[in-house]
Amino acid sequence: MQKRAFLLAAVLLVITGVVFEAEHIAGAPHPAQAAVPIPAVPVVASDVVSRDVPIYLDGVGTVIAFNNVVVRSQITGQLTKITFVQGQSVKAGDLLAQIDPRPYQAEVDQMTANLNRDQAQLINSQANLNRYTPLLAKGYATSQLVDTQKAQVAQLQAAVQADEALVRAMQVNLSYTNLTSPIDGVTGIRQIDQGNIIHPTDVAGLVDVTQIQPISMIFTLPQTNFVEIQQEMARGPVKVLAYSQDGTKKLDEGTLLLIDNQIVQTTGTIRLRATFANAQRLLWPGEFVNARLLLRTQKDGLTVPASAVQQGPAGSYVYAIAADQTVQMRPVKIAQISGGQALIASGVNATEKVVVDGQYRLQPGSHIDELHGKAAQQADLQSAVERAIP
Missing domain, CATH: 2.40.30.170 (Efflux pump adaptor protein, beta barrel domain)
Known part of the structure; x- marks a missing residue:
């Protein structure tokens, strides 16, 4: 029994010593617990530039x-010739297609013949009137004969005028057999092929010129x-x-x-x-x-790269770099963003620099390490990759 009591006391003494040593060690200052300086955050920066900015x-x-003109026919006839290529540039007056002119040429010839006939009759009637008028003064002709001859001359003059009008009308119809472009432009898709009958009522016409x-x-x-x-x-x-x-x-x-x-x-x-x-x-x-x-x-607008502008609960802001290489969160008012550049209405000065890449690792007061050259390019690329990863 005495032996067991002695061993128990010895074990308790050893445990007490170990605990005391552990507490002594834990309470002592350790070199590894010294404050570690926070490393500077690498960023890409850009100057605030003053320049003339288009709004x-x-x-x-x-x-x-x-x-835009749809070229339509004003007469009915068979298309005998197509003279344009679809999609071709044309000038006003250029020939696009031709309708068979023979029926309309025949009408012109007929009306011309009628005109010639009536003109010949008019010449003869006028000659008779010229002969009867002196005879009336001498008493060899009656006034009725002279008046009748005058009426015949007037009638033939009217007939000649009507014939001339018909000839002009037939010549106009004949001119319509040539379909020309009314404007300078480009032809579209042809709506009717050669050999078909074209009508004034065709909705699509021949072609669209624009x-x-x-x-x-x-x-x-x-x-x-x-x-x-x-x-x-x-x-x-x-x-x-x-x-x-x-x-x-x-x-x-x-x-x-x-x-x-x-x-x-x-x-x-x-x-x-x-x-x-x-x-x-x-x-x-x-x-x-x-x-x-x-x-x-x-004039003298302040611009920064558009990537410098961040959005927060209070609106737009940028990280401005102070002289001691720390950053400040600066609220800004944006006038416009165009061509990758943001026009700043207020919030920054022309003498400052702002962070354009690396903002997601920053907070107000953070120290920064400004990257240049290839390092800045690599940082831009890395940032783009990280933003692309959901």
């Missing part, structure tokens, strides 16, 4: 032909811009740019032609029409395009 109003428009040089565009903008646009038009020509539907390609540059005489009340918009030279034929009737109206140019 645009963006809308959606439809390209409209200046003139004028594309110059060409126009109708687009819409909010009615709140009406006064500004009207004022700019009073100062001089207003430039309008046409871009592809995805906004990546500039198609042409033109001039604002007019503002529609009414505001569309159902949508609260105004309709505008612009004209373009369309020298490269990139604008085509019926094409949907993006319209950009140059309202004015903002």
